[in-house]
Amino acid sequence: ARTGIPEAVFCDGKTIEHLQVILTEARDRQARLFMTRLAPDTHAALAGTFTLDYCALSQTAIFGGLPDGLPQRDKVALVCAGTSDLPVIEEARRALAFHGIEAPVFADVGVAGLWRLMSVAEDLSRFPVLIAVAGMEGALFSALAGLVPGLVIAVPSPVGYGVSAGGQAALTAALASCAPGVVTVNIGNGFGAAAAARKIIG
Amino acid sequence: ARTGIPEAVFCDGKTIEHLQVILTEARDRQARLFMTRLAPDTHAALAGTFTLDYCALSQTAIFGGLPDGLPQRDKVALVCAGTSDLPVIEEARRALAFHGIEAPVFADVGVAGLWRLMSVAEDLSRFPVLIAVAGMEGALFSALAGLVPGLVIAVPSPVGYGVSAGGQAALTAALASCAPGVVTVNIGNGFGAAAAARKIIG
Amino acid sequence: ARTGIPEAVFCDGKTIEHLQVILTEARDRQARLFMTRLAPDTHAALAGTFTLDYCALSQTAIFGGLPDGLPQRDKVALVCAGTSDLPVIEEARRALAFHGIEAPVFADVGVAGLWRLMSVAEDLSRFPVLIAVAGMEGALFSALAGLVPGLVIAVPSPVGYGVSAGGQAALTAALASCAPGVVTVNIGNGFGAAAAARKIIG
């Protein structure tokens, strides 16, 4: 579209019929699509008719394949504390790939063990953009932004219970971060973080 | 500091004695400081002893002047709907200046009159980063991000009453924006938006 | 009833036995009924005994058919951003039809692409009442009200996740709209918006 972002479809709340119309129309004009919040059985109902690269962990699908040419590298890093955050990490990683950006994942660098975070600090310091995913209390966002010069895009993850149920505690942690230059997207919005990263690295 | 951001001081909740220690120490090591949330009478108590470039509208002060050399231009635009949002716009504009970035202000482009926003759309399209400030319902964030290719950093402004009192409605509007690639900082955090912009434009 | 509104039944929380009593009593006095929040299996349990025009998308049923005579036209428009909002649009459209009002649907005019909204602005300007349905951040309400002279009745839709889960962000956007003359009903209350529209166009 005119704002430079290829199309994405938010599938939650759409019927199978609606998604078929959208996919048929994309096929007709040879467009690529990135689909988010696509539940496994909705995907199964579409998979007979359309060729979709589906990922059940992140509930995303890519229609029309990745862009041609070599992906951009060394621009964006993906950082999280552990395996509970991987669904959101994967949504971001695949959205970046859809935009032609290849991003490595640093998946075991939570604040509960600051040493691991410190030990990759130098490595992380060469990325201009870092997408950080954290649930619970979201302390990773501030700790990371206090360690590296790149821009930290915080994605609160809906991992937690009690006061952190649904990602609220991590969201306020990201917004209230006293480390300057942390920016935030909605809870679980790996796609939005990828779209912002793509705008930044041009 | 090691993360590449000059120092900022959050003055709310600090006593005059504490601020004097911080400023004295900065003067001794010839450091520049950007001060936020500096109330007029706290400033008045410091102004006799320290040379501060103070702005009452945004409650910010610059100690040690602007950086040498020509400022960066044509990189960051500041956008808001009207004069109520100017305190936050000014905090961002002055923080950018403190970082050596000169940013023009587009101050009358609210959603209530979409024509004005449309009429500057082309002009705004040449900026890689746009800091948008909006209170009330914050519809500006999505409308702007749907019009221009640059990254929109949303700063919710604490302008409004009832459900928008304190900036909450604008904050959720920014986070929930259906326009991909909008990123958000805390309510009223013009300083944080400027710090992020500086990281992006390098 | 004395306030001029035909009867509606809110079915959520009512047992099948209760609904049978209500429908039997309506049949006996030859009354028409509009049923909202009627789940598919509750409908299935009633469909053997009563003739219901059921719509699974909006979970509404019409008992007793539409009113006689030509429907009113060119009075009310239905506007939304996309297919996720169609359940609420359909509740409103069918409730209007039940009241004898035929309303066209403009279903692809979201704020993420302002051009589409602008391109139908003239068309929309001839309606005295516009029912707008939007989820996520609800920017459509303000953008629309800034473009057309008619009254905008905002219906927040429970589409979204994170801060917009359940429709809260869209609700505050509608209430805080800086475009004068936007009025709001409860999240997902297409029926209420239709009832208000009917009162307005007399």
Next chain:
Amino acid sequence: ARTGIPEAVFCDGKTIEHLQVILTEARDRQARLFMTRLAPDTHAALAGTFTLDYCALSQTAIFGGLPDGLPQRDKVALVCAGTSDLPVIEEARRALAFHGIEAPVFADVGVAGLWRLMSVAEDLSRFPVLIAVAGMEGALFSALAGLVPGLVIAVPSPVGYGVSAGGQAALTAALASCAPGVVTVNIGNGFGAAAAARKIIG
């Protein structure tokens, strides 16, 4: 403006200098203005230079007088429970007057004494639009809408304490009303209710 609503200025958060610019510009192009949330001392600072019809109770000012010609009558009624709600009633009444609409006030019809409400029910039944203002628990909205055929525009009033502090309880009462056809504006937004009423009665 193009949407048919004369201009209004939200004065809260604007400096005196900003308001002087707005008023001067209005004077130059001979425009009328309606000003809301204008605090008494801000008004005092402007009163020397500009001729303002100011009302301290509602904190509104009219610049440029009322429109020429006879006002519209018998179209809009203003209803509230008691004197605590009068600031909001007055904002609505004066905004209606600014739009050329004269609206009577029924100020003592709260739900705590249903007889008084019942005794004016017939009188209220001849108005196509009723602006109802209520704080506390806002039961007036549903009771009124259950009695009269006209459209009820609910304005929650920031009167109350504890759970009703700031008008939140009345707001949810308006939105959740089981009386079909109640529409709502933001807490304390008498101006918005008047703008909507004007759109409805054409």
Next chain:
Amino acid sequence: ARTGIPEAVFCDGKTIEHLQVILTEARDRQARLFMTRLAPDTHAALAGTFTLDYCALSQTAIFGGLPDGLPQRDKVALVCAGTSDLPVIEEARRALAFHGIEAPVFADVGVAGLWRLMSVAEDLSRFPVLIAVAGMEGALFSALAGLVPGLVIAVPSPVGYGVSAGGQAALTAALASCAPGVVTVNIGNGFGAAAAARKIIG
């Protein structure tokens, strides 16, 4: 127990084994029990071993039967707007019966049609205690308390959606009621209202 209230068991969150221990122990000391929040399949698992008078609508069970002697009459009335509130009404009615109190139900007196409420006002006026159950916006509480001299015990009911989902709007309506002398219990707590009524009528 020493506070004069027979025993009640809150079954939600208790395992079948725990409930068996409680019931066995009650059987052994020939005690009566009132069980709330007893899900149908939990009841089914207990029904083989224990004689329970179970009500699926209110999810309550009585173990050990009703008290001997004639029930108290004309002391407590149960009032609600419609069939959606009957689960809570039934919990209260059965808890009263367990305490030896027989209470009539007035089930169709919602605020959306004030006439019905007015027409039973005289009838309701002879009860010293009225337990009122309402969901949605809960306007019934204030309307009723403005009509009758008895004490109104408000039980917000978890009926509604959007802002009234889960009973929150009705709860704040009860607490903020401008009709003096309304008292409130937790959302859906028909049992608690019955316990209070019993204490009052001695």
Next chain:
Amino acid sequence: ARTGIPEAVFCDGKTIEHLQVILTEARDRQARLFMTRLAPDTHAALAGTFTLDYCALSQTAIFGGLPDGLPQRDKVALVCAGTSDLPVIEEARRALAFHGIEAPVFADVGVAGLWRLMSVAEDLSRFPVLIAVAGMEGALFSALAGLVPGLVIAVPSPVGYGVSAGGQAALTAALASCAPGVVTVNIGNGFGAAAAARKIIG
């Protein structure tokens, strides 16, 4: 009034002129009035013209004196943890006196020292109604209701900070009490508790 409650005036949000009209009208028809939330300077402005029995601690005034005849005794007790809750206790005590009820105050029986509460348990057990006022976490409500047979009317008090600021924690404690038969009124609503007590003891 018809519901048997003498008149009370909620003074917050009313101008001095409005209060003068209300008092003059009461004087003319020789009515007694109970005034709540009457700020000291508003009282001072009225005190020249009207004879008011004013209490600054509870911000209440009695106009027209106490009722004739001997007050009712031994029916209602007032219970709180300490001196911070006395403003609310006094509002309730004076409202009871206005209704002709004399109630003793037990002011030092907080949960932090259970012995003191236990030591007055027998004394408290002879009252059919106990109005309990507590801020902070409101544990007094449940502890008291577990000790005495009378009805406990809980009045959350706006004493506390952090999570208990404004009385919210005490309010949820009252509503969620697992001691059967606790009923609640709005935060700080000593007047409402007194009105309920009066209805109960007839």
Next chain:
Amino acid sequence: ARTGIPEAVFCDGKTIEHLQVILTEARDRQARLFMTRLAPDTHAALAGTFTLDYCALSQTAIFGGLPDGLPQRDKVALVCAGTSDLPVIEEARRALAFHGIEAPVFADVGVAGLWRLMSVAEDLSRFPVLIAVAGMEGALFSALAGLVPGLVIAVPSPVGYGVSAGGQAALTAALASCAPGVVTVNIGNGFGAAAAARKIIG
């Protein structure tokens, strides 16, 4: 780890594959693991490959057995009101056992019957640390801390409905406790309370 706490795994949101990797890695380095929020079917999928001591009530598993040597006794007591709180009690009890601490459970000492709590007060007074679990209004925390000299670690339990749904009321009760020296962990976090207790008793 370096902070002296054996490892725990939060299983909610982790796939079976992730958990297999974690368990395999623990087996390889002969480490013990404590697993929380392990759903029964996830456990079933792992039970074939790994020897897990699983508890369905608390949804916890111990891998690698308990520590060698005699457990610590008489240091930590576990206290709750009733059987609904046992899932959380069990999570704490098993986590303590995993740390080599044996803690007795006092499971029937709720505030609704203060006598039972009083009767065990002396017994409880010899424990330096007491982990208290309570849902509903959480009055147990303050009552207990007012009775015993040991440190009370409050664990709000997600038992309740309406205002106490999910444990929120109990959480604010714990934080706002007027009994000095109560500390709190997240709702349902029996594991965290055990970890803190272990740090305290060394």
Next chain:
Amino acid sequence: ARTGIPEAVFCDGKTIEHLQVILTEARDRQARLFMTRLAPDTHAALAGTFTLDYCALSQTAIFGGLPDGLPQRDKVALVCAGTSDLPVIEEARRALAFHGIEAPVFADVGVAGLWRLMSVAEDLSRFPVLIAVAGMEGALFSALAGLVPGLVIAVPSPVGYGVSAGGQAALTAALASCAPGVVTVNIGNGFGAAAAARKIIG
């Protein structure tokens, strides 16, 4: 008192007369008192009559001096990010002193600069109890608990704006901390943290 904690007085909401009674009574029985939330002018009104060791920064007073004997050392450390948190740190430090515990302050170890925190990690590791005070996003709690073996008592500080206004973001960060063994007290409750620390170190 019997629970082993000397007396503390929460002064907010108490009148000067009440405080005089409390102090007089303490003087008579030669008791020491710790006073919190004592505003400067309330202190000034008492200072003529009573000898109070007052600290304006923390709004605390000590009556009756410190305990005899050498204070306990090397048991409790106080940790915060900067000068804005010092009011809360001081309340805790003085409450500890009142209990006979001397605690050093580490005041410049925020997460925005992880190096400073790392550089004192070894020093902090020798304290069995660490009271950590943090506002904004409260990332300090998790970072600290991941570095040191002692128990971390988190005190959220009411420093911040927007989503962290009043300390809410820091509170949820503390409760949701993924570092095991963090316990929490109410926002700003330095006194409570000190009371807990005293119970722990005996």
